[in-house]
Amino acid sequence: MLGNFSYCNPTKLYFGKDALNGLKEELPKYGKNVLLVYGGGSIKNNGIYDKVMAVLSECGKTVYEDAGVMPNPTVDKLKEGVQRARDCNADFILAVGGGSVCDYSKAVSISVNCKEDPWEKYYIRFEDVDPDCKIIPVGCVLTMVGTGSEMNGGSVITNHKQKLKIGHVFGENVFPKFSILNPEFTYTLPKYQMVAGFYDIMSHILEQYFSGEDDNTSDYLSEGLLRSLIHSSEIAVKNPTDYEARSNIMWTATWALNTLIAKGKTTDWEVHMLGQAVGAVTDATHGMTLAAVSMAYYKFIMPYGLKKFVRYAVNVWGVNPVGKTDETVAEEGLAAMEAWMRRIGLVMNLTDLGVNEGNFEDVVKATLVMEGGYKVLTQDDIRAILKASL
Numbered sequence: 001m002l003g004n005f006s007y008c009n010p011t012k013l014y015f016g017k018d019a020l021n022g023l024k025e026e027l028p029k030y031g032k033n034v035l036l037v038y039g040g041g042s043i044k045n046n047g048i049y050d051k052v053m054a055v056l057s058e059c060g061k062t063v064y065e066d067a068g069v070m071p072n073p074t075v076d077k078l079k080e081g082v083q084r085a086r087d088c089n090a091d092f093i094l095a096v097g098g099g100s101v102c103d104y105s106k107a108v109s110i111s112v113n114c115k116e117d118p119w120e121k122y123y124i125r126f127e128d129v130d131p132d133c134k135i136i137p138v139g140c141v142l143t144m145v146g147t148g149s150e151m152n153g154g155s156v157i158t159n160h161k162q163k164l165k166i167g168h169v170f171g172e173n174v175f176p177k178f179s180i181l182n183p184e185f186t187y188t189l190p191k192y193q194m195v196a197g198f199y200d201i202m203s204h205i206l207e208q209y210f211s212g213e214d215d216n217t218s219d220y221l222s223e224g225l226l227r228s229l230i231h232s233s234e235i236a237v238k239n240p241t242d243y244e245a246r247s248n249i250m251w252t253a254t255w256a257l258n259t260l261i262a263k264g265k266t267t268d269w270e271v272h273m274l275g276q277a278v279g280a281v282t283d284a285t286h287g288m289t290l291a292a293v294s295m296a297y298y299k300f301i302m303p304y305g306l307k308k309f310v311r312y313a314v315n316v317w318g319v320n321p322v323g324k325t326d327e328t329v330a331e332e333g334l335a336a337m338e339a340w341m342r343r344i345g346l347v348m349n350l351t352d353l354g355v356n357e358g359n360f361e362d363v364v365k366a367t368l369v370m371e372g373g374y375k376v377l378t379q380d381d382i383r384a385i386l387k388a389s390l
């Protein structure tokens with residue numbers, strides 16, 4: 001276990017088939033004007049909008065809407081949302097949707113009273129919210145599983161003009177005040193989105209797992225979460241309405257990225273930097289961008305973190321190490337992971353996501369370099385990994 005840390009997660013969770021009852025308990029704590037934020041309309045088709053509106057009305061709220069939050073929310077949409085929140089004098093923001101809606105709502109919440117350009121301040125200069133900037137409280141009703149946005153301070157915004165997709169992980173003051181997690185609300189997700197979310201969870205855990213050489217409790221927790229995810233994902237792709245599988249996955253997703261398993265670790269996040277660069281240029285689905293670059297990345301860094309890759313192969317994928325070299329065991333682990341990725345139906349190359357000769361160098365340029373993993377990448381390394389992912 002390394003370093004000193006503090007741990008606090010202020011988000012209250014309501015989990016299960018009756019989770020929406022939690023909204024009735026939470027809403028009275030906030031003011032009358034509620035800005036209801038949602039995406040492209042899935043919540044109207046699956047009935048979640050009506051259920052949420054009924055609770056808002058029961059609680060006597062005045063509801064204003066900010067709809068049309070797109071996957072990979074943009075800086076232009078953020079400006080629109082900030083204006084909307086100012087116009088209606090929002091006391092509270094209720095995000096009903098997936099990670100994009102939750103991330104966007106957090107961005108609006110810290111931008112309404114921000115005196116500067118929020119993109120420049122929060123996403124380019126990576127500054128925190130000023131102490132005198134009032135943050136509008138946010139609550140989430142989650143409809144898509146994967147990002148962990150329901151219980152963290154992460155907010156990812158895309159700027160198409162600048163070809164940048166940047167995530168800022170804010171502090172506890174930006175975490176949602178509460179999140180409603182009803183696994184049944186995710187049943188209507190198209191399979192493509194469902195499995196992209198599964199891989200997002202996998203990637204979040206691996207980004208934190210593949211760092212450090214120490215004996216760290218966080219790594220044991222990660223291995224348990226990974227095994228649960230792999231097990232339940234196989235069931236969920238065959239039967240998307242298997243409550244046990246979908247509920248386990250929902251819970252795993254939350255714990256995969258709510259700061260717990262990063263404790264005492266440096267953490268990597270390079271797969272996300274590669275994936276976000278792909279997203280900035282192609283607007284592809286987040287989880288798929290991660291899937292498409294992961295195999296090339298992990299094969300590339302394996303020699304630099306060999307011991308951990310051996311441990312991963314044995315403890316997560318059940319590879320029998322007897323009589324094999326470390327390299328062979330590690331490779332068998334990655335092969336098992338690749339087979340699982342193909343089985344659940346992930347996109348395994350960048351060409352299918354729209355990367356081509358014309359925009360390849362834009363992706364290279366947009367990839368930020370992290371320093372917490374087993375190898376700090378050079379521009380040539382990035383180019384080689386992306387080439388191998390085409």
Ligand code: NZQ
Pocket residue numbers: 038039040041042043046069070071072073097098099100101103143144145146147148149152153154155156167185186187188189190193197200257272286287
């Ligand atoms: O917009 P609607 O119509 O709601 O449709 C959405 C969207 O098209 C649909 N969907 C969501 N719930 C549904 C549903 N369709 C049917 N039934 C339901 N119950 O799914 C599509 C994708 O939704 P989106 O919110 O974009 O997906 P996700 O949850 O994967 O969020 C992706 C965003 O989160 C960021 C990503 O970069 C990306 O911008 N991330 C946020 C993180 C964080 N806050 O910590 C970390 C992650 O690594 C990630 O970067």
Ligand code: ZN
Pocket residue numbers: 147200203204272286
């Ligand atoms: Zn992610």
